Amino acid sequence: MPVVGRIVRVSGPLVVAEGMKGAQMYEMVEVGEERLVGEINRMSGDLAFIQVYETTTGLRPGEPVYGTGSPLSIELGPGLLQSILDGIGRPLSAIKEVAKSPFIKRGIKVPTLPRDKKWSFEPNKEIRPGAKVGPGDVLGYVQETPLIRHAIMVPPDVSGVVEDIVGEGDYTVTDTIAVVRTPGGEKKELKLMHKWPVRRPRPVARKFDPVLPLITGMRVLDTFFPMAKGGTGAIPGPFGSGKTVTLHSLAKWSDARVIVYIGCGERGNEMTEALQKYPKYKDPWTGRPLLERTILIANTSNMPVAAREASIYTGVTIAEYYRDMGYDVLLVADSTSRWAEALREIAGRLEEMPAEEGFPSYLASRLAEFYSRAGRAQVPGSPKRIGSVTIVGAVSPPGGDFTEPVTANTKRFIRVFWALDARLAYSRHYPAINWIMSYSAYVDLVAKWWMENIDPRWKQYRDEAYKLLLREDELKEIVRLVGTEGLSEKDKLILEAARLLREGFLQQNAFDPIDAFAAPKKQWKQLYAIMEFYHAAMRAVEEGVPVKYIREKLGTLLRELVMTRYKVPNDKVEEIDKLLNEILAKLDEAVKEYKAQTVAA
Amino acid sequence: MERVVREYTSIREIRGPLLVVDGVSDAAYDEIVEVELPTGEKRRGRVLETARGYAVVQVFEGTTGITPMGTKVRFLARTLEVKVSEEMLGRVFNGLGEPIDGGPPVIHGEWRDVNGDPLNPAARAYPEDFIQTGISAIDGMNPLVRGQKLPIFSGSGLPHNMLAAQIARQATVRGEGEEFAVVFAAIGVMYDEAMFFRKFFEETGAIKRTAMFLTLAEDPPMVRLVTPRVALTLAEYLAFEKDMHVLVILTDMTNYAEALREISAAREEVPGRQGYPGYMYSDLASLYERAGRVQGKKGSITQMPILTMPNDDITHPIPDLTGYITEGQIVLSRELWNRGIYPPVNVLMSLSRLKGEAFDRTREDHANVADQLYAAYSRAVELRSLAAIVGEESLSEVDRRYLRFAELFEQRFIKQGFYENRSIEETLDIAWEILAVLPESELYRIKDEYIRKYHPKYRRRRIAAEAEAKTA
């Protein structure tokens, strides 16, 4: 029997209730006459300390608190895709209907998955009465959206012998589709949905190293700081540096099959934008509307802070669930700093000892727990499947200071660091990813894919280009002392080539229909063309042709090289080769002319 | 909440702005309290914490002069509300929404909780209508759209009030005759600043469409926290129930944040950066997010908060947290102002996150031109500081053209008069004149077709050719 207690104290989102002996840590409770949703996060004698996920205005001592007997959980089943949920899994569109208002009213109870919708279920022929089933075994499929075939799986905590399974037909998420007798003799009715406690990772059979790149279509990421399927990354940066735009680009263009986008303590309009535009944008890999592969979780900055803390777990649990079907899932969280701040605020109310900058001492372990839910794995059950969860979290360091606790601790648990730089953003170098401070631990792992599928020279050219950029940085220091004219001709050419790399390769306009997404082949051709120009020009310089002369002769063509970003679509990349040939020919000509001139003079 | 008023005289403790009242067991969290001193003076307060046996009350006007003996504390069984109506346009109020212009009280209207409720992201409509402010530095580089929240980051002594006033006067959505209603909240400002705006609204005739809420520097901190909430509650009413396009100006958010810090310190909370409370981000968001558009409603709220950056430091928690919430920022530059440039907008540090929506609705070349101006100006600024060290002569010919570009950009494009109202076409044409200083091969942010259509070189040629064709 779930307990019923009484409120003895209310302070912001924190409620203390007595008479709660018998309740569990992390149990979900309903607080007050309006039955606001809350979760126990400390027990002491018969007192329970509860963080409430809705505003507590108007609550008073003496009001009841009802236990539910179960931890904070999320419904998993068909109907998650294309929805927008709040931090504890309530669909915001359903809240809008019930509230009959554009504003979020509290105490509204709506289930995550629609109850009236019927899904056409196609049973797995191999599962018959008498079959032994265990966690993850696929009972059948539901075509959730044209893009996603949703596997209906035996939940992770169920196994036994199938007594009954329904035939092909239309069912709601609460209809029983199979009955399983457990070894203990208990009969379990399985439905299209099941519940899972969000704070508990869903188990996997075996974890693998991430070896496949997550193709994002962003050149600076894919070529220089690649993400891997099942990898972890952080994108820290001050306000306005491009965290959200980059995460949106990942959500829009990357080759994951399912996207979970968590707007955690950020702007309402950014979620609205996704909601209104993703149905119109096409997934570049399938041509279908993007929303068909997307789940949005929105606990914006003005929504209750405790639910912000929960939103991260809700999101990652959903991501794991689709991984369990064998999909590559990308989870992006904007912003993990707001989540950490929610943690801090609740800890403060609980009068816990603060560590650095007021954050609780368990900040690091919570971050570790979160990022370790990423990975590429063989999932339990049959048929055999491999799925992955890739996690990318935005970090919003106060004042852009990367030494602050959230950034510093996050760095310990991620493998890809995309450092955004206010100075680049101010000069409108987008994405403002600082190539000196960023890193990826996956370069060598994913190089194999690039060399097998795109070009065997990929690693060599990528490394050379990267070195060129580092060299530019050193040269700029020198220029600051002596000016550009004081450099050797070779060094001037390095600056020129680095500028081409910056303008024509690193920079990418997320809002240009062609530039926004560069397929691997296009990325390679662009990189190759810039580097081949550089090689040929270096030979010319070595033969005594000044850089200024080359620039004058080739200026328009070099502009064309940069403009391939906007002018060459992914299915016409041969045009880059043509342009390169033109450039090389023109360069040859220029060298000859120059030599003729100098001989004449 | 059932509406039963309860009265207590059992003040156990007075600490800073807080009263601890004993024997109370049914105070509601956030409930409003009336405190009556033995002298008959009444003050307002709010329940910060409620428990069995006591309640902690924060007194808006401060606790000076309150004695535990003989002071009555009445729990009013409601949250802080303000009566809102269209009647409030043309009027001046204090920070709690009470008239201070000598006029009658607001008669018709509806009581609303000043805290509002969060807008449901699934009910919002994405902002998209370009607002022409007539100011090139804004319209050209960082255009604003209706329903956006775009603050001005200023410094003490910089002309942010002038700029806000110019925007309020000139802002229009083209193709539509309707004006903005203006809701203006002065938060802890000096008397002369408040009067500057009042006079300005009177002179331009905008006063009829303006509701002003004024709290002065000497008003207690708690009132400063309430003022923007009262103003925004009216704005929401006008926008979403009366179909109006509302421009909300909040000045000065620095005073607001300082009040927040003061009260947090009095509550003995664990301080965050520079003493500001850890929840300042969420608190500011609870104001700034009260902007935007709603599906199925005609009105909108455009917010323009103004703040002065302490020591001109953009990484200070006040501008920093603001920038993390708002949809961009207009940053003013002391350096430009000292060089006599009005409006002294530091375009490189400024940003309008919704500019893309505006670009879709102005002239086709707008996005490319803005992008190119940015690229060129930032390069030029870098070269300028280089030139200061190594001398202009050690720069290349192209680099020197960039320097010339920067000069023109600041003097011709950014600089304009307080009464100068430029159309977006004028702004873009000036931009092209300036870009023409650079070699065409440097214009790699602009599509070829726009270069041919708008670059003065081709335009002049075209005009000449057309003239020739005519005479022939």
Ligand SMILES: Nc1ncnc2c1ncn2[C@@H]1O[C@H](COP(=O)(O)OP(=O)(O)O)[C@@H](O)[C@H]1O
């Ligand atoms: N890749 C990009 N291409 C074009 N513009 C970009 C890009 N990245 C960022 N921006 C610009 O920078 C602005 C701020 O980016 P945003 O992602 O919202 O920053 P943050 O989330 O770090 O505050 C955007 O509104 C957009 O104008």
Ligand SMILES: Nc1ncnc2c1ncn2[C@@H]1O[C@H](COP(=O)(O)OP(=O)(O)O)[C@@H](O)[C@H]1O
């Ligand atoms: N915020 C507060 N301000 C003033 N007095 C308080 C406050 N919180 C609690 N008290 C008083 O202190 C007593 C002890 O309560 P407790 O909740 O254990 O707080 P603490 O641990 O801070 O002393 C309460 O009975 C109440 O009278």
Ligand SMILES: [Mg+2]
């Ligand atoms: Mg962002």
Ligand SMILES: [Mg+2]
């Ligand atoms: Mg105690």
